[in-house]
Amino acid sequence: MTLSGASAAATPARVVSLNLCTDEYLLITARPGQIASISRLGADPQESPLAGRARGLAINSGRLSEVIEQRPDLVLTMGHDPQAVALAARLRIRLIALPYPTSPAAVATQVQQVAALMGNRPAGIEFAARVAALMASAPKAQPGLMIGGSGLAPAMDGLAAGWLRLAGISQQQGGQISLERLLVQPPPMLIRNVYRRGQVSGPQAWSLHPALRQLRATQVEADGRAFLCGGAAMPAEIIRLKKALAA
C-alpha cells in the first residue's frame, strides 16, 4: 500500500506501531490519544531515547495478530513482512510497511509522510526543517570511524554514515574492524557506539579490550539507542555529537 494514496482517509483515531522505528515516528507526530499501542521496544528506555514520551501507552509484542483486538484504524511497521501484509489484507486492516530509509533525507521524508497520515503535518515540517538545518550547518567532513560494541563498523554508504556526515565525520571503513590495524592506523576521531553498557556478552567483549584504551585517537561516545533506527531520534543525537566532537 503506497503512502500517496492514503491522504483521502480520515485522521485515524487508533494507530498501532509494530516496529521500533515506526514507534519513534509516531511518538513525535501523533496527537494525544491517537496511539493505541506501540511495540515494547519503543517504550523501553534501553532501546529508544524517545521512550520517555511513551509513558502510559499500551505496548504490543510487534505481531499483528496480537493487536487485532485493539481494532486499529492504521498499523505501521517497517521492513519486509509479507505475512503481516497478507493478514492485514484478509482482515481489512489498513497496514503500511515503510521501507528502511537509506539516508537522513529519506528519514525526513518518511517522518513527513507519517505526520500527514496522523493529520499533523506541522510536526513533519518541523522535523524536516531540523534535518535541513543540520545539513546546512554540517561541518567539513573529517575522516573518522564509528564502531559498535563487537567491533563492527557501519557501512560507509549506509544510513548511519549519512547521519555521521551531518556531524562532520566521514566514515572511513565498514564491517568487522581488526584491532591490530586500528591500533597502528588509528582514525583521528573514534566514535564508540554505546548500547546496553552493562551487558557483556561474547562479541561485546571486544569493546572491553585493553588495547582500546591505548588508542591514540579522540574518542567520543554515541548513543547506540538512537543509531538502532537512525530515525526520529537522530537530530538530537547529531547535535550532541557535534558538540562532543568540537570539544
Added chain:
Amino acid sequence: MKAGLALLCIVLALASLALGPVDLAALWARDPELARSLFIELRLPRTGLALLIGAGLGASGAAAQALFRNPLASPDVLGPSSGAALGAVLAGYFLGAGVIGMAMGGLAGAGISLLLLLALAGRGAGTTRLVLAGVAVSMLLGVAINLALSLAPSPFALYDLMFWLMGSLNDRSLPQLALAVPLILIGIVLLLRAAPALDTLALGEEVAQSLGVGLSAVQARVVVAIALATGAGVAVAGSIGFIGLIVPHLVRPYVGHQPGSAVLPSALAGAALLSAADITVRLLPAGLDLRLGVLTALIGAPFFLCLIMGRR
C-alpha cells in the same frame, strides 16, 4: 613423538606471534612502544589461546574416547562445547555476569552436559547409542542456546549466535588469556593424572574395576577435567569443533593405541593443529573472512565421515 610435537608447537607459536594484519617488524622500527603494545595485548593472547584451547580440546577428546571406550567421542560431537556455550550465554545475558562469570557458566554448562550424556548413554554404551545420545544432547543444547538468546533481555542478542556456535580467536585480550590459562591447565593436568586409569579402562569397565580402578571416581574426575579444559575456552572464544575428535586418531597409532597414553600427545597435537588453523585463517585473502570454527568444521566434518565409513 612428544618431542616432535612440542617442537612443532614452538614453531607454530613463533609463526603466530609474527604473523598478522600488521607487519610487526616494520612497526618495531617505526614505533617500538606501539609495537610492544600490539605484541603484548593482541598477538600474545591470540597465540596463547590458540595453543591452550587446542591443547584442552585435544586432551579432552582423547580422554572422552578413552572413558566412553569409543573412537567417535569428543567434546564437541557429544555436547560439552554446546553446553559450555549455553552456560556462558545464560551467565552473560541473564545473570549479568562479567567475563569471569561467563567462564564459570561455561564450566558448569560443559560439566552438566557431560553428566547428561553419561546418564543417557549409560555405562559401556555401544557406538550407536553413544552417538545418538550425543546428537540428542547437542541438539537439545543448540536449541537451548537459540532459545536463550531469543529470550534474552536484549532484543538483538540473537545476532550473537554465530559467535557462540562457530568460535573465533580474533582480537582476544590478555585478561581473557589470564582467565583461561589456569582453568585449562588444571583440566589438562587432571586428565594426565587419570591417564593410567584410562589405559586400564581399555580392558573394559568390569576388568578395570577388578584391577583396582575406582570407576565412579575416574568418571567424576574426567568429567570435571573436561569441563575445565573445554568450558573456559568456549566462554572466551566460542565453540571450536572437531579438534577433540580428530587429534586422538592422528596420535593413537604412535602410542600403541593406548587410549590413556594418548592424552598428552593429543594435547600437544591439538595445540599445534589449532594454531595452524588460526594462522591459516589469518593468512587468507582479505575478501575471504573465514571464522576459525568454520575452518575446523570444514576440515573436521569430512574426517568424521571417513571415520564412520571406516568403521563399517
Added chain:
Amino acid sequence: MLEAIDLSRPPMLAPTSLVLHPGQLTGVIGPNGAGKTTLLKALAGLSRGQGHVRLDGQPFVPHPRRLAWLPASRDSVWPMPASALVQLGLGPAAAPDPAAVAAALAACDATALAHRPVSQLSTGERARILLARAIVARPAWLILDEPIANLDPGHRLDVMALLADEAARGCGAVLALHDLDLARRCERLLLIVGGVVVCDGPPEFVLAPGILATYFGIRRDNHGFQRI
C-alpha cells in the same frame, strides 16, 4: 580363603554362601541362564547387591595381585598390540614388565601373537590373549567366565592344564564352563540351577547319572552324552 557370605542378586542368584580354598580348581556348571555369570561376578566383587565377599578374613578390595576377573565377552575396542593389552593386566600403577608379559603369553601359547593388533585376531586367538592378561600379575585368585568357550580342542586342554598348574602353585581358580568332560578335571564342581547351587562336591559326585538326568536331561554312554 575366599568366602562368599549370603551373596544374592535377585532374581538371578539366591542367597549363597561359599568357602573357596586356595590351590583348588573349582568348576561352575549349569544350564544356560542358571546364574553362573552372576555368581562369578559377585564372587569377584563386581556387582552390587546383598551379601559380601571376604578375602582371607578381610572385606574384599580389588587389586591386580589379589584377584583377576575374566569376563565372557571377547570384544576389544582399541587395535593395540597383544603384548600391550597383556601388560595392562598388571594394573594402572604398574611399570612395564616385558618378562612377565612374555611369560604369560608363553603359558597361553600366544607368543606368536605378541605384536599383532588385538582387533585383528580371531576370537579364539583373542581369547588366549585375554587369558594371558588375566594371569600376568600372578594373582592369588582367578575368576574366569567361560575361558575355553571359543578355543579349539587342543587349546582347551592346554588351558585346563594351565589352570591346574596355577592351582598347584597356590592360586585358587574358579571357572564357568559347559564342557562336562573337561569339568572332570576340576577338583570341585558347583552345579547351579535357577540361581541356586544345587550340588557342590567332587566331579564323581556332581556328575552322577541321576544329577545329569535331572538337571541336564542327558545321560552318558559309550558314545558320549545323549539326550534322554
